[in-house]
Amino acid sequence: MSDELALHPVREDDLPMLEGLTQDPEKTGEFQWFGWADLQRWRRGWNENSLISPDGGTLIVTRGDQRLGLVNWRRRPPTVATYYSWEIGIILLPEARGCGYGTQAQRLLTRYLFAHTTVHRIWAGTDVDNIAEQRALEKTGFTREGIARAIGWRDGAWRDGVIYSLLRTDPAG
Numbered sequence: 001m002s003d004e005l006a007l008h009p010v011r012e013d014d015l016p017m018l019e020g021l022t023q024d025p026e027k028t029g030e031f032q033w034f035g036w037a038d039l040q041r042w043r044r045g046w047n048e049n050s051l052i053s054p055d056g057g058t059l060i061v062t063r064g065d066q067r068l069g070l071v072n073w074r075r076r077p078p079t080v081a082t083y084y085s086w087e088i089g090i091i092l093l094p095e096a097r098g099c100g101y102g103t104q105a106q107r108l109l110t111r112y113l114f115a116h117t118t119v120h121r122i123w124a125g126t127d128v129d130n131i132a133e134q135r136a137l138e139k140t141g142f143t144r145e146g147i148a149r150a151i152g153w154r155d156g157a158w159r160d161g162v163i164y165s166l167l168r169t170d171p172a173g
């Protein structure tokens, strides 16, 4: 079995894992649990475009025949503008966390996006208390830009976020 991480387009039999990663509070992790809002999201996206479009996409993180979780990217602003950036995200299965895979998977995703799109800026936001994601982004080469106050609602309160970016011209870009 290969120890190398890889990213693959979603297959239909990945949909239950994607639903678990976003709709099962035991699997989302405390920073990605926002309640049940759109249970058909993955099935609808699958039927529409197999979860890849010019405005973003979702890929499965794998290691050999193991599935470890998802990475995704979204066009910001969400219109076809002359200048756009990608906002990226990641959720690994609980058993895949803390092994360095979050860093490797985000490195693969940023390389993929710089190789196959003309984007100059890739960015990510995460909860100020999500130290694992902040460290993973820093190890991927992202620069911490600052705090976005009250950027997201989670578990009964407005939460501050940390914004990170990676430019094509950065050393890891």
Ligand SMILES: CC(C)(COP(=O)(O)OP(=O)(O)OC[C@H]1O[C@@H](n2cnc3c(N)ncnc32)[C@H](O)[C@@H]1OP(=O)(O)O)[C@@H](O)C(=O)NCCC(=O)NCCS
Residues within 6 Å of the ligand: 028, 029, 031, 032, 069, 089, 090, 091, 092, 093, 096, 097, 098, 099, 100, 101, 102, 103, 104, 125, 126, 127, 130, 131, 132, 133, 135, 136, 139
């Ligand atoms: C956040 C996430 C992607 C990080 O990936 P990971 O593979 O678990 O992290 P890594 O193993 O690459 O570790 C990155 C760093 O975080 C540290 N870390 C890992 N888990 C940690 C924790 N629970 N608390 C503090 N630091 C932690 C590691 O020690 C490492 O730092 P180091 O190299 O200085 O020791 C992953 O944990 C995850 O999917 N979490 C749930 C969903 C989530 O929060 N997604 C991000 C939403 S913005």
